[in-house]
Every structure is written in structure tokens, then in C-alpha cells.
Amino acid sequence: MWLKNTWYVACTRKELDALGDRPLGRTICHEKMALFTGSDSQVAALEDFCPHRGAPLSLGRVCNGHLQCGYHGLQMGVDGKTVEMPMQRVRSFPPIRAFPVTERYGFVWVWPGNAAQADVALLPTLDFLEHPDWAYGGGLYHVQADYRLMIDNLMDLTHETYVHANSIGQPELEETPSTTSVENGQVITQRHLSGIQAPPFWQMAMRAQGLDHQASVDRWQICRFTPPSHVMIDVGVALAGHGGFHAPSHLKAYSVVVDFITPETETSHWYHWGMARNFKPKDTELTQQIRTGQGRIFGEDMEMLQRQQSNLSHWPERRLLSLNIDAGGVKARRLIEQHIAKESRELEL
Ligand code: FES
Ligand SMILES: [Fe+2]
Numbered sequence: 001m002w003l004k005n006t007w008y009v010a011c012t013r014k015e016l017d018a019l020g021d022r023p024l025g026r027t028i029c030h031e032k033m034a035l036f037t038g039s040d041s042q043v044a045a046l047e048d049f050c051p052h053r054g055a056p057l058s059l060g061r062v063c064n065g066h067l068q069c070g071y072h073g074l075q076m077g078v079d080g081k082t083v084e085m086p087m088q089r090v091r092s093f094p095p096i097r098a099f100p101v102t103e104r105y106g107f108v109w110v111w112p113g114n115a116a117q118a119d120v121a122l123l124p125t126l127d128f129l130e131h132p133d134w135a136y137g138g139g140l141y142h143v144q145a146d147y148r149l150m151i152d153n154l155m156d157l158t159h160e161t162y163v164h165a166n167s168i169g170q171p172e173l174e175e176t177p178s179t180t181s182v183e184n185g186q187v188i189t190q191r192h193l194s195g196i197q198a199p200p201f202w203q204m205a206m207r208a209q210g211l212d213h214q215a216s217v218d219r220w221q222i223c224r225f226t227p228p229s230h231v232m233i234d235v236g237v238a239l240a241g242h243g244g245f246h247a248p249s250h251l252k253a254y255s256v257v258v259d260f261i262t263p264e265t266e267t268s269h270w271y272h273w274g275m276a277r278n279f280k281p282k283d284t285e286l287t288q289q290i291r292t293g294q295g296r297i298f299g300e301d302m303e304m305l306q307r308q309q310s311n312l313s314h315w316p317e318r319r320l321l322s323l324n325i326d327a328g329g330v331k332a333r334r335l336i337e338q339h340i341a342k343e344s345r346e347l348e349l
Helices: 013-018 147-155 157-163 200-208 284-314 324-348
Strands: 008-012 024-028 031-037 043-047 061-063 066-068 082-084 101-104 107-110 135-143 179-183 186-197 216-226 230-239 252-265 268-277
Touching: 008 013, 008 024, 008 031, 008 252, 008 268, 013 031, 013 107, 024 252, 031 107, 043 101, 135 252, 135 284, 147 216, 147 230, 147 252, 147 268, 147 284, 147 324, 157 284, 179 324, 186 324, 200 216, 200 230, 200 252, 200 284, 216 324, 268 284
Parallel strands: none
Antiparallel strands: 008 107, 024 031, 031 043, 061 066, 101 107, 135 268, 179 186, 186 216, 216 230, 230 252, 252 268
């Protein structure tokens, strides 16, 4: 169902910092964790289980870089070892599980599988998230649906015509065929539209970029899926006839939709969504405006996916049909299955 020997986004650093001395409880691939910031600002993730009487450590608080259980005050170190408890000898308690954690691009990444295999070199490379010419804004949704339904959704954007009719949808999307390929361990589904009118969201982006928002444009959507569950989508519009995606920067409004999809249970996931753009990166008001618009658009997806999950759970025996528009999602699922099979074979060795 999901890969475990891999990095998933657990939360943002901002989310953790906003909690002050409170830890963050989060379930990732069925692993219940308590995330907190230890001394020297290092993030740690411990299993959410106090070795004394089993209370959730996520209900405790952080004291001097240790996580103190909220029930009787046992303190745990970032490595999962017990440190101290008032009036008790607890040093001999067996350690609890500490998950490998690292920080990159403003996100906290966690490795829910075998800690011995965790390697920061396996993190995805997303240079634009650290580049000063780019701005990023995003948010988090807790979605009651199988994480693969979100991957399906992002790898087939024909749904925009119906689900997002008032923002990014337009009839030309479903009239223009997409192509899907698998290259270097990525599934890529792309669609290029020529000589169309930009939909409302992109008209706003064109105005922000100083372009005539009513001009005829070429539009592109290039969805890239990489295991375990990241989807980056190049999206944008350029004044018609200048090369579309390859048009010079001053003739286009261009962004990358960033999606980190972290499984929680079989029927729920954490959806970290955002948009990175390389036009007007210093304009924080624009970042906020885009974030609000994107949040509304992705809220429409969430509503559909949760209703879809509810239907699938109600009729588990029903077989679903695949059309050519589903190729991206189908190939992404196949890639996940191949990686899971490889992980199981390694376990058997
Ligand atoms: S259950 Fe945590 S200290 Fe007792
Ligand atoms: Fe959508």
C-alpha cells in the first residue's frame, strides 16, 4: 500500500515552532509519532508511547530539549532513551523507537521504515525551494482518503474542467489529449494547449506579471510523479506563439505546484500543498493571494476525494474502470507497487 523505507514530509518547521513547548502528534504510515524540537534546535520524532504506562507523549511538553510525558513526568531524550522522572530511577527503562528525521526546504522529513537504511542523500532535490529568485506559499490539508486517490487526482488534470470550473478549469483541457511517459524513475503526464484564453487564475497571474490578461496564450501542465508520493507540476501560460513552456521568462507566468502526500492510514493522508513561482518573488501580498486561491481550489479536490473514498469504502467489491486520461495515475501506482515489492524482497533477505 505504501513504501516505508523512504522520506515523507511530516510537517513544516513553522508548524512545529508555532506549538512552542508542545510536541506535535502525527501518524505516518500507521506509525504514531511525537515530533518536537530538542536542544540545539534539532527536530526529533519518537514513537508516541510513554514507556511507563503507555500515555501518548504528544500530550506532554518539551523541557530542556527533552520530551516530558504529560501523565507522570517521565522525560525522554531525542534518541528515545529515558532521561529522568521525579523521585524515580528510570535510566534502565528500555528505549522507545526514535525515527530518523531531517530538515530540508522548510519541511521536516521523517523515515518511518528501517532506521539503518535512512540516508539524507535520498531526499528529493528541489532547488527552486531554496533559490532566492523563487517564492513559495502553501498549506496543509488532512484528507480522509487513500493517498493514492490524491496522486490519481494530480496526475490527471482533466478534472479541472469540472471540479475547478471557476478558477483554472476550461473546456479546452479535456479537448486536448495528454501524453504519459516513464523516464528516470518518474511518471510524466503532460498537456500543452495553444492559442486559448487564460482562465481566471492565470489571468490574475498575467496581470501580476505585467502581461495583457486578455491576450491569447499557450498553456501547459507537466505533472511529474516520483515515489513515494511527491507530485511536482509545471504550470503556466505564455503569450501565444512564443514557445509555451520554453518561452522567455518575461512573456510568461510560470509556477510549480508542489505536492507532498504523506499516508496516514489506508483511508487518510496529510496533504502538503503549495506553489513555487519565479515571478515577483519578493511580492508577499501576491504570495498570500495565490496561497488563498490555491487553498480554495485544493479544497474542492479534497471534498471530491473524501466523497470518492466514502463511496469506495461503501462498495469495496466494485471494480473501477480506467480510461486513457487515467494513464498517469495508473503508471504512478504501478511504480509504487514495484518499489514496495523491492522493499519486501529486501526484508526477506
Ligand atoms: S505514562 Fe508517562 S510518565 Fe507515566
Ligand atoms: Fe484539482
